[in-house]
Amino acid sequence: MQLNRIAPLLLLALGGIAAAPAEDLQVSVEIPRLNVSEYHRPYVAVWIQDKDRTCVANLSVWYQMRSSAEGAGTKWLPDLRQWWRRSGRRLNMPVDGVSGATRPAGKHTLTFASDDPRLADLKPGRYSLVVEASREVGGRELVEIPFAWPAESSTTKRAEGSEELGEVTFTLKPSS
Amino acid sequence: MKRFILSACLLALALPATSFAHKVWLRPSQTVFSGPEPWVTVDAAVSNDLFYFNHFPLRLDGLEIVAPDGNTVEAQNQSVGKYRSVFDLPLTQQGTYRIAVVHRGAFASFESEGQRRRWRGSAEALQTEIPAGATNVRVTESLGRVETFVTNGAPTLESLEPTGEGIELIPLTHPNDLYSGETAKFRFLVNGKPVPEMEISVVRGETRYRNSQDELHVVTDGNGEFSVTWPEPGMYWLQTSAEDKQTKIPEAQSRRMSYAGTLEVLPQ
Numbered sequence: 001m002q003l004n005r006i007a008p009l010l011l012l013a014l015g016g017i018a019a020a021p022a023e024d025l026q027v028s029v030e031i032p033r034l035n036v037s038e039y040h041r042p043y044v045a046v047w048i049q050d051k052d053r054t055c056v057a058n059l060s061v062w063y064q065m066r067s068s069a070e071g072a073g074t075k076w077l078p079d080l081r082q083w084w085r086r087s088g089r090r091l092n093m094p095v096d097g098v099s100g101a102t103r104p105a106g107k108h109t110l111t112f113a114s115d116d117p118r119l120a121d122l123k124p125g126r127y128s129l130v131v132e133a134s135r136e137v138g139g140r141e142l143v144e145i146p147f148a149w150p151a152e153s154s155t156t157k158r159a160e161g162s163e164e165l166g167e168v169t170f171t172l173k174p175s176s
Numbered sequence: 177m178k179r180f181i182l183s184a185c186l187l188a189l190a191l192p193a194t195s196f197a198h199k200v201w202l203r204p205s206q207t208v209f210s211g212p213e214p215w216v217t218v219d220a221a222v223s224n225d226l227f228y229f230n231h232f233p234l235r236l237d238g239l240e241i242v243a244p245d246g247n248t249v250e251a252q253n254q255s256v257g258k259y260r261s262v263f264d265l266p267l268t269q270q271g272t273y274r275i276a277v278v279h280r281g282a283f284a285s286f287e288s289e290g291q292r293r294r295w296r297g298s299a300e301a302l303q304t305e306i307p308a309g310a311t312n313v314r315v316t317e318s319l320g321r322v323e324t325f326v327t328n329g330a331p332t333l334e335s336l337e338p339t340g341e342g343i344e345l346i347p348l349t350h351p352n353d354l355y356s357g358e359t360a361k362f363r364f365l366v367n368g369k370p371v372p373e374m375e376i377s378v379v380r381g382e383t384r385y386r387n388s389q390d391e392l393h394v395v396t397d398g399n400g401e402f403s404v405t406w407p408e409p410g411m412y413w414l415q416t417s418a419e420d421k422q423t424k425i426p427e428a429q430s431r432r433m434s435y436a437g438t439l440e441v442l443p444q
Contacts, residue, residue: 075211081442085353089210089330 024114024151024173027059029131030166032108033105036154040136041102042164043076045083046110048127055087055119056127059100060110082142107167113174114150122149145170199233199379200436201413202324205280207352207440209328213266215353216326218251218275220261226381226413227438229259233321234262238278242335244328246269249357251275272333272352278342282425283318286310299425317428324438327352340368343418343435354441359405363396366418366433370400374416374443378404381411409443 029048043064048057061083064073074093078084112119123176127149134140141164145157151172159168205217219227220234233256243249244294251263267273283296288310295305299317307311319342331350338344349360364374378392394402406412417434424431 075209075214077210078208082444084208084210085355089208089327 004153022104024175025112025116025119026169026171027110027112027129027131028107028167028169028171029110030107030147030161030168031103031105031109032161032164032166034138037137038137040138041104042133042135042138043073043080043102044131044133045080045088046084046129047130048122049085049086049131053086053128055083056122058087058091058095058098059112059118061088061093061095062102063093063099065094065099065101065112076134076136079136079140080132081134081140083132124149129170131161131165131168133161135164139163141165148171150174183258188411189292198222198224198231199226199413199415200320200322200434201227201438202234202277202322203381203411204275204326205325207324207326208442209267209326211328213268214275214328215264216273217262217264218324220277220322221259223259225383226379227411228384229257231259233259234259235279236263238276238280239247240276241265242274242276242279244269244273244332244335246334246337249273255295261373264362265328267400270325270329272325272335272350274325274335275322278319279318279320281318281320282315282428284313284315284427286313291322302425302427311440313427315428317423317425317431318433319431320434320436322436325351338365338368340365342433343416343436344368345414345437351437351439354406354439355444356406356441357410357444359403361401361403363399363401364416364435365400367420367422369443370396370398371418372396372398372400374400374402374418376414376416378401379413379415380408381413390439406441409441412439412441413437414439 020150029044031042044062046059047055049055063077077088080088127147129145129147130142132142141161143161143165145159147157147170151174154173156169156171200222203219220236221229222232222234223230236254239251241249241251245385251265255261281297282299282302284306285294286306288307297305321342331352336347337429338346344365346363346365348357348362354360363370374396376394378394383389392404394404396402414437419432421430
């Protein structure tokens with residue numbers, strides 16, 4: 001989980017912005033600035049799960065993608081413990097449009113259109129947006145925001161992490 | 177010296193849980209892996225405390241590793257030290273590996289030259305080691321399985337197929353998908369068949385850092401099934417034993433079987 005300057009895949013993950021006009025689902029994840037002696041950027045996973053905690057949509061995974069003897073940081077993906085259990089261990093990393101490089105402290109926004117293939121199959125019901133962060137020689141934290149799909153009106157929900165995550169906001173807009 | 181260690185291990189494996197304090201175990205460095213070729217390193221020992229090396233190493237003679245594809249693979253860097261044995265395993269396949277040390281042996285008691293004597297060793301040595309003219313010979317066969325499981329990527333079941341011999345743990349909950357606060361279900365098979373009312377003890381590691389063993393006791397039902405609700409994360413040790421008369425050694429009157437497994441329970 002070292003500092004990573006590779007950005008192209010990050011752009012790929014955000015590709016929805018350019019490709020789709022409608023912005024129906026927006027997630028903002030704040031990575032806090034931590035005053036620790038040994039800082040590594042966190043691994044972060046963002047996904048949607050149903051009431052049985054089955055992962056129904058993988059939105060984003062940030063990890064150390066630079067090549068290394070250990071296979072581009074995939075060795076540490078199980079540290080995103082719940083994501084690994086719900087979905088990661090069945091995936092072949094990297095996943096197009098989902099995986100990206102680790103990001104620095106700050107607010108990062110992900111935007112998805114309702115016709116995004118990952119959301120197109122979402123049946124009406126109760127779900128949770130889950131953001132999990134895990135940092136080398138640091139901590140791990142998981143933030144969950146429950147929501148109903150499809151959205152009937154524009155809603156924004158917030159949750160606050162205490163250590164490894166800052167403010168997480170989740171905005172849903174009805175499809176126009 | 178070697179014989180002494182082997183005897184101690186067989187002793188620990190052969191006796192039922194109530195009569196010995198020593199615990200036989202394998203402890204993997206971790207159980208959940210990812211990547212093209214992660215390595216697991218495993219400690220193997222017989223000790224009083226979990227999982228500390230303070231008594232005997234566990235001999236690796238009976239090391240049997242089943243890869244996710246069902247084939248047997250070899251461990252690397254095997255070494256037997258003063259208090260523990262160690263080996264490494266590269267996880268070249270995706271899926272679940274079953275890592276076991278299976279001990280087959282016999283123990284005997286007899287009278288010779290007016291003395292009551294006891295002996296432990298391999299089935300092959302039995303013929304030659306008991307003196308001719310020994311009386312009151314009682315031979316018991318022993319079959320012990322000590323095992324653990326590790327998974328690279330998604331859990332699979334191919335390596336967990338029972339062999340039908342001795343006590344085997346059958347997953348209803350995958351052994352590498354255990355989380356604190358959740359209830360896991362397993363089944364024990366004895367010679368391929370479920371046995372009701374087997375007594376199982378479950379102990380979390382790090383016993384050195386607490387004042388009590390905090391042992392959980394569970395019992396198998398009519399289907400050989402039992403469940404454990406993990407109170408907290410950690411490496412757990414699970415032990416049971418059984419006895420039957422299906423001996424492979426002609427001289428033996430009975431057979432004692434034991435099972436000891438190490439399972440990792442992760443935090444939520």
